[in-house]
Amino acid sequence: MVSEDKGMRPSMAVNLGGIQMRNPVNTASGAFGFGWQFEGFYDVGATLGAITCKGVSAEPWEGNPAPRMCEVTSGILNSVGLANPGVAGMLAKSGEYLQGLEAAGCRVIVQAVGHSVEEYVAAVERLEELAPWASAVEMNISCPNIARGGKLVGGTPEDAAEVVRAVRPRVSRPLLVKMGPVRVPEIARACEAEGADALSLINTVNAMSIDVHTRRSRLSRPTGGLSGPAIHPIAVRMVWEAANAVRIPVNGIGGVATWQDAAEMILAGATSVTVGTANLYDPVAARDVAAGLEAWVAEQGVADVNELIGAVEC
Numbered sequence: 001m002v003s004e005d006k007g008m009r010p011s012m013a014v015n016l017g018g019i020q021m022r023n024p025v026n027t028a029s030g031a032f033g034f035g036w037q038f039e040g041f042y043d044v045g046a047t048l049g050a051i052t053c054k055g056v057s058a059e060p061w062e063g064n065p066a067p068r069m070c071e072v073t074s075g076i077l078n079s080v081g082l083a084n085p086g087v088a089g090m091l092a093k094s095g096e097y098l099q100g101l102e103a104a105g106c107r108v109i110v111q112a113v114g115h116s117v118e119e120y121v122a123a124v125e126r127l128e129e130l131a132p133w134a135s136a137v138e139m140n141i142s143c144p145n146i147a148r149g150g151k152l153v154g155g156t157p158e159d160a161a162e163v164v165r166a167v168r169p170r171v172s173r174p175l176l177v178k179m180g181p182v183r184v185p186e187i188a189r190a191c192e193a194e195g196a197d198a199l200s201l202i203n204t205v206n207a208m209s210i211d212v213h214t215r216r217s218r219l220s221r222p223t224g225g226l227s228g229p230a231i232h233p234i235a236v237r238m239v240w241e242a243a244n245a246v247r248i249p250v251n252g253i254g255g256v257a258t259w260q261d262a263a264e265m266i267l268a269g270a271t272s273v274t275v276g277t278a279n280l281y282d283p284v285a286a287r288d289v290a291a292g293l294e295a296w297v298a299e300q301g302v303a304d305v306n307e308l309i310g311a312v313e314c
Contacts, residue, residue: 010297011304012290014049016272017198017249018174019107019136021049024266024305025290028253028276029111029140029178030054030080031227032286034094035101041283045104048286049272052200053090053098055113055140058122060086070218072209075228075255076277079219082113082143087126099133107135109176113143114153117166124167137171139163141191142180142203152180157190164194176200176251181231184238185245192246199242200251200274202235228277229255236268243269243310257285259292266293269310 012023027035029052035044044051063083070077084090091098098108110131112123120139127137141154141163154160160177168175177191178200188199204225209218217223235254243250252270256262257278265273273293278285297305 008303010294010302011306012049012294012297014271014306014309015249016050016174016251017136017176017196019050019109019198021107021272022105023049023290024270024272024293025262025286026050026052026109026251026272026274027279027286028052028274029138030078031276031279034090034098035106036094036097038279038283042287045101045106047290048106049290050107050109050135051101052109052138052274053094053111054084055082055111056084056087056090056123056127057082057113057119058087058126060084060089065220067219070209070224072207072226072230074230075226076280077207077209077219077224077226078204079221079224084113087123087130091130095131098131102133102135108133109136109138110134111138111140111178112167113140114163115143116153117163120153120163120167121170124170128170128172134173136174136176136197138176138178138200139167140178140203142178152182154179154187154191155182157183157186160187161190161194164191164196168195174198178203178253179242181205181234181238184241188242188245192248196248198249198251198271199246200253201242202231202238202254205231205234227255229257231255232257232261232264236264239265239270240268240312256289257282259289259296262289262293263296263308266305266308267310267312269312271306271309 232255
């Protein structure tokens with residue numbers, strides 16, 4: 001896709017907090033499975049910069065009852081409830097494939113989830129023990145803290161700092177923190193202060209959809225997380241806020257479906273970009289984003305994608 005008159009192809013390599021990625025394109029936890037589900041569409045290991053695995057806890061979780069997902073205008077609502085097979089279960093089914101991705105140059109980011117600080121610690125300790133080959137560990141601090149009334153584990157700077165402080169000494173690799181769409185500059189600075197190597201944002205936006213015939217929620221719970229194109233402008237703004245609040249890199253997530261969406265994230269300050277919901281309706285979305293981004297960088301007349309990070313002119 002890079003025109004011949006541009007000469008050499010631009011460098012697309014980025015460093016996301018110690019994760020050396022061949023290009024800036026990552027995939028979102030929960031929306032790309034463990035990668036092998038998409039091998040029938042393209043060569044994942046040869047194409048993407050990284051994938052982020054579905055979040056896992058130390059032990060398996062059943063998650064919420066059905067219905068867990070529904071379509072809404074320009075997006076999807078989900079209330080999966082962090083259902084997962086646990087660290088050992090995930091690795092038993094997908095570990096060999098994921099190690100193959102690493103060997104092929106596609107970085108693997110494993111994600112830990114929890115409802116309390118103790119559960120995060122247990123999950124990352126299991127990941128350190130059983131998946132030492134992964135490039136990085138990401139903590140999803142947007143999970144509900146059951147012990148504290150269901151509020152987000154990392155919903156305040158103090159709470160975010162507490163969980164990062166507890167986990168950081170137990171992780172020997174780059175540590176990413178996936179933030180919710182709340183108090184972004186403050187929480188970003190709190191995570192950085194406690195040793196996070198990079199930030200991933202945003203997670204889904206809390207939303208609601210009602211069946212007007214039954215007068216009931218279209219999910220098994222009243223609310224769920226909204227993802228997809230509907231949240232993209234919100235995500236771009238929050239990535240820009242985070243990138244201007246901290247010195248560590250930012251991984252931009254939220255409604256990235258095209259290379260233009262990804263380019264917006266980079267201009268706003270994202271070092272890497274993550275394709276999520278788009279994978280569910282267009283299984284080659286991440287591949288096309290990677291190709292389109294390279295063409296865009298060449299079109300911009302720069303030799304290196306890093307020259308465009310944070311280059312928005314406000």
